[in-house]
Amino acid sequence: MRTEISWISSRILGEAPCTLLGSTKEDYADIVRWMSYANSEVFPAIFDQFGPITGKVPYNKKQVDTGFSNLEKALAPVEDLLLKKPYLVGQRVTLADLYFVSLLYRGFTLLFGSNWRMAHPNIVRWWSTITQQEILKEKLGAIEFIDEPVKYVPPKKEDKKKEEKKEEKKKEEKPAAPPAPPAEKKPAPHPLAALGPAKMPIDQWKRTYSNEETRETALPWFWENYDPEEWSLWKVAYKYNDELTLTFMSNNLIGGFFARLSASTKYLFGACVVYGENNNNGIIGAFLVRGKDSVPAFEVAPDVDSFDITPLDPSKPEDKAFVEDMWAWDKPVVINGEERPIADGKVFK
Numbered sequence: 001m002r003t004e005i006s007w008i009s010s011r012i013l014g015e016a017p018c019t020l021l022g023s024t025k026e027d028y029a030d031i032v033r034w035m036s037y038a039n040s041e042v043f044p045a046i047f048d049q050f051g052p053i054t055g056k057v058p059y060n061k062k063q064v065d066t067g068f069s070n071l072e073k074a075l076a077p078v079e080d081l082l083l084k085k086p087y088l089v090g091q092r093v094t095l096a097d098l099y100f101v102s103l104l105y106r107g108f109t110l111l112f113g114s115n116w117r118m119a120h121p122n123i124v125r126w127w128s129t130i131t132q133q134e135i136l137k138e139k140l141g142a143i144e145f146i147d148e149p150v151k152y153v154p155p156k157k158e159d160k161k162k163e164e165k166k167e168e169k170k171k172e173e174k175p176a177a178p179p180a181p182p183a184e185k186k187p188a189p190h191p192l193a194a195l196g197p198a199k200m201p202i203d204q205w206k207r208t209y210s211n212e213e214t215r216e217t218a219l220p221w222f223w224e225n226y227d228p229e230e231w232s233l234w235k236v237a238y239k240y241n242d243e244l245t246l247t248f249m250s251n252n253l254i255g256g257f258f259a260r261l262s263a264s265t266k267y268l269f270g271a272c273v274v275y276g277e278n279n280n281n282g283i284i285g286a287f288l289v290r291g292k293d294s295v296p297a298f299e300v301a302p303d304v305d306s307f308d309i310t311p312l313d314p315s316k317p318e319d320k321a322f323v324e325d326m327w328a329w330d331k332p333v334v335i336n337g338e339e340r341p342i343a344d345g346k347v348f349k
Contacts, residue, residue, distance in 0.1 A: 005315045020095045030089045033248055034096035037074075040252040043103045044259035050110045052237070053152045060280035063262070064152070071107075075123060082122035086129075093133060101130040103141060113148045165177060191296040192267040198290065200225040202269055205288075206349045226314070232292045233312040233323055236272060238283035247281050250274040251344040254283060258348045260301035265349075266290075267297050271326050273345035275333040281343060284333060286312065286326035 022028045048067025052059040078100075081088065088096040108127060117124045130136065131143060196309045205222060244250045252273045261268060270287030288310075289297045294311075298304045312319040325331050327347075332339040 019092055020098070022089060022094055027089050027094070029246065031096040032092050032246070034088045036249050036252040038100040038103045040255040040259070041074040042100070044256070046107050046111065047101070048262075050106045050150070053150055058225070059152055059154070071296055075120065079120050079122050082126050087126070093209070094128065097126070097130045098133060098136060101136065102140075105143075108143060109146065110150045113146055115344065116149070117145065126159055190263065190267065192264070192290050195230075195291055198230045199227055200230065202266065202288070202290070206269055209327070209347075209349065215324070219324055219327065223314075223320075228314070230290070232289050232294070233319070234289055234294050235308075235310045235312055235313055235322065236270065236271075236285045236286045236287055237310075238306060239308055239310045241282035244281050244283070245279050247274050247276070247343040250281050250283055251346065254285075254346045257301060257303060257307075258346055260303065261298070261348060263300040264297045269349055271329070271345060271347045273326065273329060273333065274343045275335065275340040276343060277341075282335065282340075284326070284335075285345075286323045287348070295322045 022031050045067045048063050048070070050100055052064050078088075085091075087093055087156040088100060104123075104127065131140065193317075205225070208221050209218045212221070238244075238253075244253075251274050254274070257272075267289060267290035272283055272285030274281055274283055276282055287294075287297075291297075294309050298307075298309060312323060314320045314323065325333070329342055329345060332341050334340075
């Protein structure tokens with residue numbers, strides 16, 4: 001599906017109607033913003049649902065439920081916007097509409113039943129309009145609404161007694177039955193699962209961070225409970241800051257990276273911030289990792305090579321202060337001796 005979306009985008013950009021890219025620089029910036037938002041916030045939440053349900057990844061009920069919740073949050077501003085406007089940007093169809101609708105394809109064909117559609121009439125109206133565009137009809141074909149979302153069906157357990165009876169009959173009538181197919185392999189456990197439970201449960205730290213004042217309560221609790229024998233701290237810095245443009249796009253890049261780290265949620269906590277301003281910004285952050293090696297936690301994300309990950313020593317005042325600043329977001333970031341304001345950021349928890 002992502003290949004089809006890339007094909008649609010490249011095909012559109014090679015064709016004549018320049019109105020698809022907006023009529024002003026402001027329109028163009030909004031188009032890019034919506035495409036980035038769809039790619040980093042909406043599609044990962046859709047995949048977290050249809051991936052396990054369709055067997056593309058191992059089934060995990062928590063992942064599916066979280067995906068549903070995240071998708072509802074991500075689509076809420078879209079539903080609100082489309083109550084007042086016919087399209088995402090301006091008064092005409094743009095690339096933002098075509099791209100966003102393409103990313104919703106699996107949602108409408110697998111997840112969005114009649115109840116969901118009743119609760120999101122503006123998105124449904126917009127979807128129906130945009131999918132009538134020739135470029136989408138050509139690639140996606142006719143799309144029918146579903147009554148109920150597709151549900152996960154676990155593999156059936158074999159009934160041994162019935163199997164024995166069938167085998168007896170087969171032995172009487174035919175030669176030996178063909179060998180049974182090999183049992184399905186269970187997904188390999190996360191490498192950090194072998195470390196066992198930590199004295200400081202990461203869930204308790206995440207709750208403390210979420211519910212308490214960061215400087216006043218959460219950080220003192222963290223340092224009181226942090227055990228360097230069980231956990232380690234790491235600086236995460238994006239390698240290609242010179243390629244970053246708009247700050248919201250840099251923040252969307254963080255969101256995509258965090259989505260791909262989801263398999264390590266039990267073993268990671270951290271935050272990355274965007275510092276600077278449009279066309280002059282960077283990404284940096286601090287992470288808590290189970291164990292003393294960062295690789296097992298971060299290697300689940302295919303784009304991890306785009307980041308420099310270096311160890312921090314909290315016994316050094318400057319490293320401890322860096323961790324606190326990255327998790328508190330209440331001070332400018334110092335880069336190469338220069339103070340840079342924090343423009344945005346995300347927390348991985």
